[in-house]
Amino acid sequence: MREVLYVPGLGPNNLVSVRCIQQTGAMLLFRGSKKNQVSITTNGKEIPVGKLQRNSYLLAAKARPPGVTMTANTVRHSRTSGSLMEWHQWLGHLGFADIKRLASTTMDIKITGSTTNPTCEHSHAGKQMRKPNAAPATHRASEPLRLIHSDLAGPMSTDSLGGARYFLLFIDDFSRHTTVYTIKQKSEVIIHFQHIKAT
Numbered sequence: 676m677r678e679v680l681y682v683p684g685l686g687p688n689n690l691v692s693v694r695c696i697q698q699t700g701a702m703l704l705f706r707g708s709k710k711n712q713v714s715i716t717t718n719g720k721e722i723p724v725g726k727l728q729r730n731s732y733l734l735a736a737k738a739r740p741p742g743v744t745m746t747a748n749t750v751r752h753s754r755t756s757g758s759l760m761e762w763h764q765w766l767g768h769l770g771f772a773d774i775k776r777l778a779s780t781t782m783d784i785k786i787t788g789s790t791t792n793p794t795c796e797h798s799h800a801g802k803q804m805r806k807p808n809a810a811p812a813t814h815r816a817s818e819p820l821r822l823i824h825s826d827l828a829g830p831m832s833t834d835s836l837g838g839a840r841y842f843l844l845f846i847d848d849f850s851r852h853t854t855v856y857t858i859k860q861k862s863e864v865i866i867h868f869q870h871i872k873a874t
Contacts, residue, residue, distance in 0.1 A: 756785035760793045768798050815848060820872060822848035827864060845871050 697703065701717040711727035725733050757765065762774045762784060771792040778784045816822040829841030839857035843864055846853050856867045 755783055756787050758788045759786050759790060760795065762786060763793075763795060763798075768795065768801070817849065819847055819849045819852075823868075823871065824848060825864075825868070827861065843867055 699717075701715045704714045704716060704721065709723070712723050713725040713727075714721045714723045716722070727733075759771060759774060762778075763769060763771060766774060774784070775786070775790060778786050824846040826844045827841060828844075831840050834840055835857055837857065839859050841858045841861065843856040843858055844853065845855075845868070854871060856863075858864070858867070
């Protein structure tokens, strides 16, 4: 059997913490010598230890206790009980209903104290939305080209392939037809406006 990483307590296809492996002094290579593979380089040798499956790298190493090359500790969370607010914070501000559902289906999550939903100011702030700050239009054009809205943005920090540094926008109020031009200089605005007006 070839020499591979030995992780105590873990068998094939278990998740492993990247940080724990790094603590051993090894270097991790995501996409090592093969596509969708994670390898560990230690003592000048590349050891494939996992592969990508459904957006997660899964451990695919076999333990070989004699002549072990390195060890890594598995990730453990010592807390199994806490208030609803503590679980909310520990689980990245997961919704209270979801935390209660998890607690009812797993023994690893125990909610102590009240199960009434507390108020989390950070969650509320993250979900706040601004109301539209403009009143609805009281006047709309009665025919095409009667009223045209325009905007000019730029100069952009990077020129386009054709050398343009600005973009120019025209919106016909009646039809809502929108035309966008990329331009190199502001002086081109009048030329494009005349073209829009003529069409």
